[in-house]
Amino acid sequence: MDRFTPLPVDLHQQYLCKAQNDTKSWEYFLTAHKRISGAYWTLTSLDLLHALETTDENAIISWIFSCQHESGGFGGNVDQDPNLLSTLSAVQCLALYRRLDELDSEKVISYIASLQLSDGSFMGDVWGEVDSRFTYAAILCLSILKRLDVIRVDKAVEFVISCLNFDGGFGCIPGAESHSGQVFCCIGALYLTDSLYRIDQELTGWWLAERQLKNGGLNGRPDKKADVCYSWWVLSSLAMLNKLDWIDSSKLIEFILHCQDLENGGIADYPDDRSDVFHTFFGLAGLSLLGCPQLKRIHPAYALPLEIIS
Amino acid sequence: MHGVRSYAEPPEEDSARFISLAKEALETCKQRDFSSQALSLVNRVLELNPDEYSLWNYHKRFVLNEIEKIMNYEPASFQEAAEQLFDSEFELTQRALYRHPKAYSAWQHRIFLLKTAKYHLPSKIYEGYFKKELEICAKLLDLDDRNFHGWAHRMRVGDIRGLQPSREELQFVTERIYGNFSNYSAWHHRSRILPILFKDQRDQYYLAVQEDLELVKQAIFTEPEDQSAWFYFRWLLRGAPSYQTTVSVLDIDNEILKKELCILEELLTLEPKCKWALLTKFYLLQIFGDFDNAETVLTTLQKLDPLRNGYYMYLKEKMRRSS
Numbered sequence: 003m004d005r006f007t008p009l010p011v012d013l014h015q016q017y018l019c020k021a022q023n024d025t026k027s028w029e030y031f032l033t034a035h036k037r038i039s040g041a042y043w044t045l046t047s048l049d050l051l052h053a054l055e056t057t058d059e060n061a062i063i064s065w066i067f068s069c070q071h072e073s074g075g076f077g078g079n080v081d082q083d084p085n086l087l088s089t090l091s092a093v094q095c096l097a098l099y100r101r102l103d104e105l106d107s108e109k110v111i112s113y114i115a116s117l118q119l120s121d122g123s124f125m126g127d128v129w130g131e132v133d134s135r136f137t138y139a140a141i142l143c144l145s146i147l148k149r150l151d152v153i154r155v156d157k158a159v160e161f162v163i164s165c166l167n168f169d170g171g172f173g174c175i176p177g178a179e180s181h182s183g184q185v186f187c188c189i190g191a192l193y194l195t196d197s198l199y200r201i202d203q204e205l206t207g208w209w210l211a212e213r214q215l216k217n218g219g220l221n222g223r224p225d226k227k228a229d230v231c232y233s234w235w236v237l238s239s240l241a242m243l244n245k246l247d248w249i250d251s252s253k254l255i256e257f258i259l260h261c262q263d264l265e266n267g268g269i270a271d272y273p274d275d276r277s278d279v280f281h282t283f284f285g286l287a288g289l290s291l292l293g294c295p296q297l298k299r300i301h302p303a304y305a306l307p308l309e310i311i312s
Numbered sequence: 313m314h315g316v317r318s319y320a321e322p323p324e325e326d327s328a329r330f331i332s333l334a335k336e337a338l339e340t341c342k343q344r345d346f347s348s349q350a351l352s353l354v355n356r357v358l359e360l361n362p363d364e365y366s367l368w369n370y371h372k373r374f375v376l377n378e379i380e381k382i383m384n385y386e387p388a389s390f391q392e393a394a395e396q397l398f399d400s401e402f403e404l405t406q407r408a409l410y411r412h413p414k415a416y417s418a419w420q421h422r423i424f425l426l427k428t429a430k431y432h433l434p435s436k437i438y439e440g441y442f443k444k445e446l447e448i449c450a451k452l453l454d455l456d457d458r459n460f461h462g463w464a465h466r467m468r469v470g471d472i473r474g475l476q477p478s479r480e481e482l483q484f485v486t487e488r489i490y491g492n493f494s495n496y497s498a499w500h501h502r503s504r505i506l507p508i509l510f511k512d513q514r515d516q517y518y519l520a521v522q523e524d525l526e527l528v529k530q531a532i533f534t535e536p537e538d539q540s541a542w543f544y545f546r547w548l549l550r551g552a553p554s555y556q557t558t559v560s561v562l563d564i565d566n567e568i569l570k571k572e573l574c575i576l577e578e579l580l581t582l583e584p585k586c587k588w589a590l591l592t593k594f595y596l597l598q599i600f601g602d603f604d605n606a607e608t609v610l611t612t613l614q615k616l617d618p619l620r621n622g623y624y625m626y627l628k629e630k631m632r633r634s635s
Contacts, residue, residue, distance in 0.1 A: 216619075
């Protein structure tokens, strides 16, 4: 228990609320096109901190619906084109507020199903980019909506398996280099479809365990620097494979805590860097997976608080 | 932001101006306004932020719209107009990528352009684009040899052309490995290319694997603590799983494995605390059924590499159960 404390819960909450209302900064300019994912990171973080009720729920919900298009898909913000990743973020936000019943889910699921190609892969939007991230987004979205029946799950799984590499990791398309972010997506997709038995879990687990560096942090690929976002992507993959004990969690907790900004709140990618909501979410999610008593527990595949997944 | 300590942030009034500029650009997209004025507004925002994916989508619609317009031209003028169109689109993404080499949407826009060019233009023109594309990838990999966007783009370009990995591609990868033994990306692509290249040539594959064991040897003696070559080494020793069609060393010759064990012993004399040599030695000892020594190696590893103590405990337990 001691290894987590003290987590400045109020400070992080203040940071997140401030970031949520920022619409004037340079950072806002650079991230405005994916504001809906920003909302998901912020709101999930606040929920993990037991502070979701401090947000302006109705205003946020009506803004989310204003990002939805005729096709059923959501854009990253008002006036942004629809895509799968933004659609997932929208659905996750609605799930957090337990307001999925207000969603025209038939439209959303038909949008998602329309993006599956004959080889089982998913396009990110109508323009045709294929990436294993989109497979995870589609499968997770449909799992939340309990409508996996509308896609060819067997083919989707075949595509994920075709992204498996020599080292047990996964890439963005068949043959692309293993990357922890993609490993998370592929393991997540296999987990949600009860297909983890298809891979050599020991090999994948070993590659993931080798992501931990001497400073306790995790990296995304061999010979890369540690980064807090992998405290989620690598860690949740290990959790889905039931191998959390293959790395040193105390050292990882230490690393994440070092990345906190103890003056202004929030968590950065690396100690002494500037915090942002993206890394704040991944840091808190990692701490939650490791059992931090001040946080709600998060589900490794759904990336939502456990209590939401019933 | 990744790796950002304190960046030179423009003053707030500039941020506000850019935010309203982006808003204006998105409004333009909604109106399907393809005037040169609209284009230059959109391009201005894209240069500031190449992640603005909807603006790239606008460009895609613009390209399709232009092609439809020039479709009925005489062949020569069609070609001229099309080249002008594609050149300026490629240039726009190139400018974005040199400044932001990890902008997904900018890479993806180039893929769209290549596919569209292949569909609409005569082969001598689009072949030129493909050739240039590989050169640009190589240049970007010179700047950052681990940029996975650059590597994946090379593969995507090959796919659009309908090409299988070639000996030239293997050569490209080999040069990258010799340039930097820690280039895990290059080792990865080697593991991808070899099985396809020698798919139906068992003897040649066998020779290639032996050459690779030599290559690995050079790498691990040069950079014994670097994991790149060690992961590749393990793959060569393990033989590929069913999802990769290949021949494993295990299938070929147990003598090779014994020779590799000797090489590891040699390295361990020089670097007795080399974790990776010990881990690989453990793997081979286990194959030879030498469980006592394998267990001793694991105990050493637990001390040398305490971060992964849990993993080594798992291996010990598993070995005890199977022996």
